Amino acid sequence: MTQTATAPVTAPTFTTPFAATPPSAAAAAAARTAAPESGTAWPRPERLRAAGATAARHAAAADRNSGLAPETVTAVTRAGFPAHFVPREHGGHQGDFTSLLRAVAELAENCSSAGWCAALWANHGRYAALLPEQGRHEVWTASPDTRIAAGLVPHAARAVRHGSHWSLSGRWECVSAVGDSEWVLLAATVDAALEGQPGPQAGTPPGQAATPDAARVFAVPTASVDVTATWDSSGLRGTGSNTVTLAPTVVRAHRSFDFADVASGARTAGAGAHAARGGAAGTPGQGTAGPRCHTAPALLVGGLVLCAPALGAARTALRSWTDWAAAKAPLTGSLSADLSRSSAEIDAAELLLTAAARRADADPVTPPAVARNHRDAAVAVDLLVTAVERLVRSGGPHICDATSTVQRCWRDVHTIASHAVLRFQAAADLYARELLA
Numbered sequence: 486m487t488q489t490a491t492a493p494v495t496a497p498t499f500t501t502p503f504a505a506t507p508p509s510a511a512a513a514a515a516a517r518t519a520a521p522e523s524g525t526a527w528p529r530p531e532r533l534r535a536a537g538a539t540a541a542r543h544a545a546a547a548d549r550n551s552g553l554a555p556e557t558v559t560a561v562t563r564a565g566f567p568a569h570f571v572p573r574e575h576g577g578h579q580g581d582f583t584s585l586l587r588a589v590a591e592l593a594e595n596c597s598s599a600g601w602c603a604a605l606w607a608n609h610g611r612y613a614a615l616l617p618e619q620g621r622h623e624v625w626t627a628s629p630d631t632r633i634a635a636g637l638v639p640h641a642a643r644a645v646r647h648g649s650h651w652s653l654s655g656r657w658e659c660v661s662a663v664g665d666s667e668w669v670l671l672a673a674t675v676d677a678a679l680e681g682q683p684g685p686q687a688g689t690p691p692g693q694a695a696t697p698d699a700a701r702v703f704a705v706p707t708a709s710v711d712v713t714a715t716w717d718s719s720g721l722r723g724t725g726s727n728t729v730t731l732a733p734t735v736v737r738a739h740r741s742f743d744f745a746d747v748a749s750g751a752r753t754a755g756a757g758a759h760a761a762r763g764g765a766a767g768t769p770g771q772g773t774a775g776p777r778c779h780t781a782p783a784l785l786v787g788g789l790v791l792c793a794p795a796l797g798a799a800r801t802a803l804r805s806w807t808d809w810a811a812a813k814a815p816l817t818g819s820l821s822a823d824l825s826r827s828s829a830e831i832d833a834a835e836l837l838l839t840a841a842a843r844r845a846d847a848d849p850v851t852p853p854a855v856a857r858n859h860r861d862a863a864v865a866v867d868l869l870v871t872a873v874e875r876l877v878r879s880g881g882p883h884i885c886d887a888t889s890t891v892q893r894c895w896r897d898v899h900t901i902a903s904h905a906v907l908r909f910q911a912a913a914d915l916y917a918r919e920l921l922a
Contacts, residue, residue: 527565527578528588536564536603541595547723548598548893551716557599558632558665561592566603568629570611570778575621576629577610579776582786582842586793590835593797597897598723600794602662608790609633612670613704614779615746619739620704624668634666634707636729639700639744642673644736651741653703654733661726663712669729671710672702672744700744703736720900721794750782750850781845784915785855787906788862789841792869795901796838799831799869802894806876809884809891823879830872834865841865856912856919863912866902873898 540547540561543554553561569585571577585607593600613624613633625631636642642655655673663669715728803824810820841858848854877884877895885892901907 527569527580527584529565532560532564533588533591536560536599537592537595540592540599544596544599544723544893545888547596549722551714551722552725553596553599553602553662553665553723557596558602561599561603561606562630562632564588564592564603565630566592567606567610567632569607570614571625571629571631572614572621572776572779575625577625578629579778580607581778582781582789582845583839586789586796586838586842589790589793590797590800593794594801595797596723597794597798597894597901598721600797601721601724601901602665604790604793605635605661606632606666608787609635609670611778611781612702612747613668614775615702615742616704617739617742620737620741623740624704631668632662632666633668633670633704634660634663635670635672636660636663637670637672637702637744637747639672639674642671642731643676644673644701644703644741645676649738651701651703651736651738652733653705653736654731656731657729658715659726660712660729661721661724663707663710663727663729664725666707669705669707669710670702671705671729671731672700674700701741702744702747704740705731705734705736709734718900720896720898722896748783750780750785777846782850782855784859784906785850786845786858788859788866788912789838789845791901791904791906792834792838792862792866795866795869795898796831796835798894798897798901799834799873802873802876802891802898803828803831805890805894806880806884809880819879823875827872827875830868834868834872837861837865837868852922853919856916859912860916863907863909866898866907867909869898870902 536557539559540553540557543557547553547557565578566588568577569580571579573579585604589600589604589607592603610629610631610633612635614621616624624633636657636659638657639655642653642657645652653671653673655671657671660669709731711730713728713730716722716724716726718726806827807824810824838861841861844854844858873891873895876891880891883889905911
């Protein structure tokens with residue numbers, strides 16, 4: 486629900502400002518791994534396998550406890566997911582979407598919730614790269630393995646500018662893995678009535694008037710927010726996607742960037758500064774600066790990142806169902822038909838997502854390309870839902886036992902498919918408009 490704020494008569498009172506410097510490097514490094522070795526290919530197979538094995542051991546407990554086990558968090562971090570899109574200048578991989586798709590799907594075969602959190606930790610590093618230089622330094626000062634959560638629905642939050650800083654407050658629901666993250670990115674609607682007070686706007690060239698933003702994203706240490714355990718979904722139970730609230734609190738300008746940069750991939754202070762120091766070439770067709778992985782529009786890549794855990798979950802459901810069916814009777818008749826059709830749908834979804842990832846990595850970024858990727862992710866998740874649904878319906882009552890792997894994957898795939906980014910109608914409307922433009 487959108488909240489309308491009125492301007493206070495007197496200046497607001499803030500809580501204690503965020504520390505000018507982040508926690509000590511020694512304290513932060515104790516919970517994270519060392520920076521990845523320069524030139525090391527990602528993912529390192531042995532670390533990805535170790536993360537998968539650890540996630541598998543704790544998958545049932547994560548489902549019961551509504552959160553990942555600490556051992557899983559450590560293994561996923563060590564595998565390099567949080568550092569995947571972190572700029573090289575901060576020790577990260579500055580990676581690509583194709584390798585992320587494959588790695589997340591492989592991890593999610595062991596635990597869908599672990600795959601979901603890994604995908605978001607990676608993707609939120611991509612967003613944090615849009616921060617101005619000082620903000621990026623504070624987030625990654627100790628290690629590129631910093632885990633970052635995000636609440637990017639701004640409607641129940643507001644930000645008011647006061648000179649060189651902002652007052653941020655609000656409520657954000659379904660913030661995945663926030664309890665296991667060290668920073669959180671929070672989007673808020675800008676209060677235009679007060680935004681125009683004196684003071685330079687972050688990223689505005691000297692002498693140029695600042696244009697009020699519709700919304701901004703702010704980087705906040707997780708220790709500064711209140712987290713309420715509200716996550717009780719049927720699927721992805723281990724993601725701990727709880728509610729975050731924040732009383733009016735000071736956030737320095739260098740810890741924020743335009744919300745529009747997430748959606749459009751437009752040039753930002755962070756991306757532009759990186760490019761000026763020798764970053765990768767800008768995105769063709771967009772006029773953007775900085776590496777492709779940091780400047781790609783949200784709809785070009787968001788759907789395929791969110792679909793990756795569903796792909797892994799569907800593969801596991803198929804494998805578990807096949808083991809059940811082979812032990813029950815010869816795979817003939819309706820069982821062979823269900824096996825063949827569901828496996829083909831899962832393969833088709835993988836082909837769509839792989840092609841979308843390759844376009845995101847290398848092809849010119851144009852409105853038709855964005856619409857096609859958005860369409861293909863929505864179709865892919867529908868294929869995965871259909872494939873797993875068929876397996877559940879043909880599997881008999883014990884397939885839906887509380888301890889059944891198929892049943893857990895079925896819940897996870899349905900929950901992923903309910904995400905707003907993956908709804909087919911919106912994707913279809915966008916694709917039709919671009920096709921007929």
